[in-house]
Structures are given as structure tokens and as C-alpha cells.
Amino acid sequence: MRDTRVNTGDTERTPARMVLRFLARHPRSVGTLTAVGITGAYVGFHTMLIAAGVAVAAGVSWRLLDRPTFDRFAGRLLRAWWRRWFVYHRKWADIAFGCGLTSSNRHGHSLLPKLLSVRSTFCWDSVRLRMVRGQAAEDFEQVLDRLANAYNARRATLRTIKPGVISLDIQKREPFDTLFLPLPEMPRDEAAVDLARLPLGRDEYGRDFALDLVGGIHYLIAGATGAGKGSWMWGLLRALAPWIRSGLVRLWVLDPKGGMEFGQGAELFHRFATDDTSGLDLTREYVDALDARKEDMGRQGRRNWAPSAEQPLDLLLVDELAAMSEYTDRDISREFTKLLSKALTQYRAVGGRVVGATQEPIKEVVPMRGLFPTKIALRLEEASYVDMALGEGVRERGAFADQIPDYMPGVAYLKQDGKREPLRVRAAYTSDDDITELVRFATSADATVLDFPNRDDGTDSADSPDTGGESSETDDIEYIEDDGEDDDFDAA
Numbered sequence: 119m120r121d122t123r124v125n126t127g128d129t130e131r132t133p134a135r136m137v138l139r140f141l142a143r144h145p146r147s148v149g150t151l152t153a154v155g156i157t158g159a160y161v162g163f164h165t166m167l168i169a170a171g172v173a174v175a176a177g178v179s180w181r182l183l184d185r186p187t188f189d190r191f192a193g194r195l196l197r198a199w200w201r202r203w204f205v206y207h208r209k210w211a212d213i214a215f216g217c218g219l220t221s222s223n224r225h226g227h228s229l230l231p232k233l234l235s236v237r238s239t240f241c242w243d244s245v246r247l248r249m250v251r252g253q254a255a256e257d258f259e260q261v262l263d264r265l266a267n268a269y270n271a272r273r274a275t276l277r278t279i280k281p282g283v284i285s286l287d288i289q290k291r292e293p294f295d296t297l298f299l300p301l302p303e304m305p306r307d308e309a310a311v312d313l314a315r316l317p318l319g320r321d322e323y324g325r326d327f328a329l330d331l332v333g334g335i336h337y338l339i340a341g342a343t344g345a346g347k348g349s350w351m352w353g354l355l356r357a358l359a360p361w362i363r364s365g366l367v368r369l370w371v372l373d374p375k376g377g378m379e380f381g382q383g384a385e386l387f388h389r390f391a392t393d394d395t396s397g398l399d400l401t402r403e404y405v406d407a408l409d410a411r412k413e414d415m416g417r418q419g420r421r422n423w424a425p426s427a428e429q430p431l432d433l434l435l436v437d438e439l440a441a442m443s444e445y446t447d448r449d450i451s452r453e454f455t456k457l458l459s460k461a462l463t464q465y466r467a468v469g470g471r472v473v474g475a476t477q478e479p480i481k482e483v484v485p486m487r488g489l490f491p492t493k494i495a496l497r498l499e500e501a502s503y504v505d506m507a508l509g510e511g512v513r514e515r516g517a518f519a520d521q522i523p524d525y526m527p528g529v530a531y532l533k534q535d536g537k538r539e540p541l542r543v544r545a546a547y548t549s550d551d552d553i554t555e556l557v558r559f560a561t562s563a564d565a566t567v568l569d570f571p572n573r574d575d576g577t578d579s580a581d582s583p584d585t586g587g588e589s590s591e592t593d594d595i596e597y598i599e600d601d602g603e604d605d606d607f608d609a610a
């Protein structure tokens with residue numbers, strides 16, 4: 119059994135034992151120190167100091183120039199190390215004692231849950247703990263608020279990793295609290311549309327965030343009711359506005375909840391279905407159209423598709439997948455699932471794209487969810503839904519979509535195939551007025567389209583919960599400031 123005791127007295131702790139124990143328990147730290155020592159002896163400590171100085175300067179410049187990539191490759195590891203030793207470990211004994219998480223054995227020795235490791239993402243830290251024998255996860259659950267307060271964090275939640283081991287997940291900041299999120303301006307020109315960068319909102323680092331229909335291909339959007347799926351989908355359509363207008367993109371929209379979400383944009387759509395039966399017809403037609411294009415291109419020996427009026431980007435939008443795959447006739451569900459899987463696997467190279475939304479990312483509703491290269495999880499009802507939506511193990515890597523508060527619609531975690539870390543992002547709010555602006559623009563025949571009236575006077579057209587009616591001038595954007603996050607988060 120591992121020794122989790124504190125105040126055990128010195129009876130067993132001879133210096134030799136303590137040194138051996140330290141060596142065995144901290145192989146990485148000991149290995150690093152040894153390597154530094156040997157290198158120093160070999161090349162000289164003066165040279166090493168200069169090399170270290172250069173490395174620090176390079177690291178600082180990297181962080182200043184491109185914080186997200188610095189964070190992905192180095193920052194999170196350095197931060198996890200720093201926090202493990204100088205935040206969590208340093209205060210752990212006092213905090214565990216204060217929260218009543220210590221216990222004692224029959225010899226009267228105090229026992230302390232052992233801090234095993236720390237993982238860090240931009241917003242969350244996960245502190246892995248081995249519980250003392252006799253403790254249960256519920257003992258920690260009861261004091262989560264006290265733990266969060268003790269570490270000056272916004273909130274803390276708990277996960278059981280395996281018998282005896284738990285993860286205390288601590289949210290240390292919420293960038294979208296202070297980030298003013300203006301709705302990206304709707305492009306007016308075909309040339310202004312870049313399929314690989316369709317602006318939608320901001321990411322947790324305060325950078326502009328855009329959807330990518332070239333590399334990201336198909337999108338699965340999962341979110342509980344009211345989580346803000348609408349802003350994501352309408353935001354995408356706004357970013358494509360000039361292409362919709364000129365026919366470079368054709369919209370096939372399936373809104374089987376009676377057209378509640380997309381009814382307002384019916385005029386924009388090439389095909390629109392509002393129930394499961396007509397939805398199936400629409401999906402069949404979509405597949406037939408792209409099959410025909412595929413064959414056509416094959417006959418002509420063309421391997422590269424480029425959007426044109428004859429061969430536009432064909433975007434299939436499905437608002438509630440469950441209505442087509444779960445809460446419908448078995449025959450409809452079976453055929454729809456087959457057709458959608460085909461659409462997801464065969465039309466990338468011929469201009470077919472799919473965006474599907476669901477409240478429940480379970481296997482019965484989205485059996486083909488692995489075929490969506492990009493997955494987005496807005497606020498979800500269950501912790502187990504997160505991995506269902508984003509992929510196995512992504513919650514463990516910090517995508518706590520079930521912890522997104524319901525007063526933050528539009529906030530989501532995005533996971534792209536090929537990228538290990540999920541990214542926390544927020545879509546700007548697309549109000550009914552913004553949709554009206556899109557419809558007017560994309561359906562007007564002449565080229566001169568006036569700005570939507572509300573925007574002329576500099577007021578935000580959206581009654582956006584975010585802005586509280588503030589000016590929509592982009593100069594007002596408030597970027598996330600790095601205001602000494604570590605200090606802020608340090609134990610009180």
C-alpha cells in the first residue's frame with residue numbers, strides 16, 4: 119500500500135530511505151536534474167546558462183507571438199508542472215485538513231489523500247488524487263464548493279477514474295465572461311468568402327474563430343435545448359451569404375421539428391423539409407444529385423471540384439438528427455442513416471458538406487457520428503454525452519461541455535480529427551434581425567444592398583444577452599487579458 123501518511127514520526131524515515139524513496143517516486147525530476155548536471159559538467163555551466171537564457175527568451179517570444187500553439191505544445195505542460203508543485207501540492211495538506219478530507223489510522227497517524235498528477239488546459243485543471251482507504255468520492259463531492267473556494271477557482275467537479283482514484287476538476291477561469299463578442303460582419307462580396315475561414319465568433323484565447331468547410335469538412339453539433347445551436351448554424355449561413363445569393367452554395371435544409379428553427383430562412387433554401395417523410399425525400403434527392411456529379415466528374419476525368427453555378431457547394435443542414443434517426447418510423451430511420459452515412463463518406467471531393475445538430479449525441483441518434491471530422495459540443499445534459507459527441511477520452515482532456523453554464527449559450531468545445539486537444543469557443547449571437555438581414559441580402563436581385571437599419575446608427579441589432587445593447591463597433595472588443603492567472607488562481 120502506498121504511504122499516504124503525514125506526521126508519522128521519524129521511526130522509519132532514515133535519510134537513506136528518504137533519498138531512495140524520493141529517487142523512486144520522482145524519476146522525471148531526478149532524471150532531468152541528472153541530465154542537467156552531466157551536460158553542465160560536459161559543456162560547462164556558463165554555456166548552459168547562456169543556452170537556458172536563449173531557450174527562455176525563445177519561449178517567451180513564442181508565447182507572445184502565438185499563445186495558442188505555445189500553450190498546446192509547451193504551455194500546458196509547464197503550467198501543469200508549476201501548478202502541481204506551487205499551487206496544489208504546496209497547499210494540499212492544509213486545504214484537505216480544512217475541508218475535512220484527512221483521516222487517521224488505528225495507530226493515530228494522520229492520513230492525507232495523495233496528489234498524483236495535475237493536467238492543465240486553458241480553462242480547467244484536473245488534479246488526480248488517490249483517496250485514503252475508507253474514503254469515498256462522496257466525501258469529496260460534499261466539499262466541492264469549499265475546495266473551489268480554497269483554490270480561488272470558479273467551480274470544482276469530481277470524476278472517478280478508477281477504484282480509489284478520483285480527479286478533482288477545477289475551473290480556474292471563464293474567458294467568455296469578459297469577452298465582448300460582436301457578430302462578424304456579413305460579407306457582401308463573393309470574393310470575401312473563404313470556405314476555409316467562415317468567421318463565427320471567438321475562441322478561448324480571444325482569437326477570431328472561424329468554421330472551416332475545407333479542412334473541417336462535415337460538422338456535428340451537439341447541444342441541449344437552448345444551448346445555442348441556432349447561432350452556430352445561422353452564423354455559418356451568414357458567413358456564406360454572397361455565395362447563397364449567387365448560387366455558389368445550395369442549401370438543403372432539413373428541419374424536422376416543423377420548421378421551427380429554419381422557417382425564417384425558407385426563401386434561401388434550395389430544398390426545405392419540415393417533417394421526417396419529406397426530410398427523407400430531400401436526403402434522397404441530395405444523395406442522387408451528388409452521385410450524379412460524382413459520375414459526371416468521373417466521366418470527364420476531373421478530380422478537383424471547384425464551386426461554380428453549375429456545380430455549387432451542396433450543404434445539407436439537419437437541425438435535429440434524432441427526429442430522422444430515432445423518433446420516426448424504423449424504415450425512415452434506416453434509410454436516412456444509410457443515406458447520411460453515404461453523404462458523409464463520399465462527397466467531400468465533389469462539393470458535398472453536411473452539418474448535423476442534435477440534442478442527444480447517443481449512438482441510437484447518431485450512429486454515424488465517427489464520420490463527422492469536426493465535432494462541436496455545446497452545453498450537454500450528461501457528462502457521458504461529451505465523449506459521445508466529441509470522441510473517446512476528450513472530456514478527460516478538458517472538454518467539460520456538461521459544465522458549461524446555461525447562462526452561456528453558444529459556448530462549446532470543438533474537436534477536430536487529427537488535433538488532440540479540444541478548443542473552447544463561442545459563436546456570436548445571431549438574432550432574428552440578423553437572420554432577416556441575411557434573407558434580405560441573399561434574396562435581393564440587385565447588387566446594392568443596404569445595411570440592416572439597426573446597424574446604421576451604431577447600435578447592435580441583436581438584443582444579445584452578451585452585449586446588453588452595447589455598441590457593436592468592433593473597436594469596443596475587449597480581448598482576454600492575461601491578468602496574472604496564476605496569482606489569481608493560487609490558493610488563498
Ligand SMILES: Nc1ncnc2c1ncn2[C@@H]1O[C@H](COP(=O)(O)OP(=O)(O)OP(=O)(O)O)[C@@H](O)[C@H]1O
Nearest residue numbers: 341343344345346347348349527528545546547583
Ligand atoms: N451565441 C449566443 N450568445 C448568446 N446568447 C445566445 C447565443 N445563442 C443563443 N443564445 C440565446 O439562447 C437562446 C436559445 O438559443 P437557440 O434557440 O439557438 O438554442 P438551441 O440549441 O437551438 O435550442 P433548441 O434545440 O431547443 O432549438 C436564444 O434565444 C438566445 O437568447
